[in-house]
Amino acid sequence: MSKQERASWIALFVNALVGVWYFSAVFSLPGDMNLHSRALVHLFVQMIILSIVFTIAAEIVFHIVAGKPSDKVSQDERDRLIAARATRNGYYVLASGVFIVMARIVMAASVEQMPAFKRAGHVPGVIETLFGGAVSPLHIANLLLLAFMLAGAFVNASRVFYYRRGY
Amino acid sequence: MSGTPIRNEIRRLRFERGEMTQQQLADAVGATRQTIIAIEAAKYAPSLELAFRIAHVFGVPLEHVFTFPAK
Numbered sequence: 001m002s003k004q005e006r007a008s009w010i011a012l013f014v015n016a017l018v019g020v021w022y023f024s025a026v027f028s029l030p031g032d033m034n035l036h037s038r039a040l041v042h043l044f045v046q047m048i049i050l051s052i053v054f055t056i057a058a059e060i061v062f063h064i065v066a067g068k069p070s071d072k073v074s075q076d077e078r079d080r081l082i083a084a085r086a087t088r089n090g091y092y093v094l095a096s097g098v099f100i101v102m103a104r105i106v107m108a109a110s111v112e113q114m115p116a117f118k119r120a121g122h123v124p125g126v127i128e129t130l131f132g133g134a135v136s137p138l139h140i141a142n143l144l145l146l147a148f149m150l151a152g153a154f155v156n157a158s159r160v161f162y163y164r165r166g167y
Numbered sequence: 168m169s170g171t172p173i174r175n176e177i178r179r180l181r182f183e184r185g186e187m188t189q190q191q192l193a194d195a196v197g198a199t200r201q202t203i204i205a206i207e208a209a210k211y212a213p214s215l216e217l218a219f220r221i222a223h224v225f226g227v228p229l230e231h232v233f234t235f236p237a238k
Contacts, residue, residue, distance in 0.1 A: 002200070003199075005201070069199075070200070071193060071199040071200055072197075075199075076197065077216075078201075078211055163201070166211060167205070167210070167211055
């Protein structure tokens with residue numbers, strides 16, 4: 001396994017682990033997301049720290065188990081080609097995610113004007129506010145973060161696929 | 168891209184050159200061992216530059232290393 005493929009496996013594993021942890025924590029927050037801005041910031045910082053720690057730990061484990069890659073070059077033409085193609089794949093996912101967030105914002109702005117949705121005393125849950133209710137900067141930030149993480153996962157999954165299947 | 172029609176004699180040439188390893192060939196041409204493995208298995212078509220470097224290591228013309236079937 002080359003150094004680049006190893007890095008892709010680690011990134012895929014760490015991003016999946018940390019992403020699932022972060023968004024399960026976000027979705028478990030009760031009530032309106034705007035009430036939990038401080039908790040969300042803490043979660044975000046923890047996610048960054050956990051990503052760094054898990055990546056370093058995984059590199060160490062890989063190094064112990066598989067040893068140091070013996071290649072003199074860290075990246076050759078095939079690695080660059082695979083990276084370029086995987087990045088292109090990730091771009092499509094990111095662009096789709098951003099488009100969906102934009103549509104979500106426009107949808108929310110339109111729906112908010114409808115009398116039927118202006119229910120007095122209704123406090124929407126986190127999932128409803130993320131995908132079905134009003135949008136706030138925190139909602140948008142988390143939706144964009146989700147799009148970024150899915151795109152990153154797709155980039156690394158693409159790299160692993162091309163390395164394994166052959167390119 | 169799951170394969171390439173380009174065939175090669177790299178494995179045979181390696182063994183004829185004092186049983187050169189894939190790692191040694193990779194180091195000589197500035198590639199990774201995984202790339203050499205992929206080239207030998209016809210899973211990856213090298214660039215023109217890399218193909219020339221490989222031929223140069225073996226001291227043979229390019230067409231003695233790589234062949235492209237007519238059809």
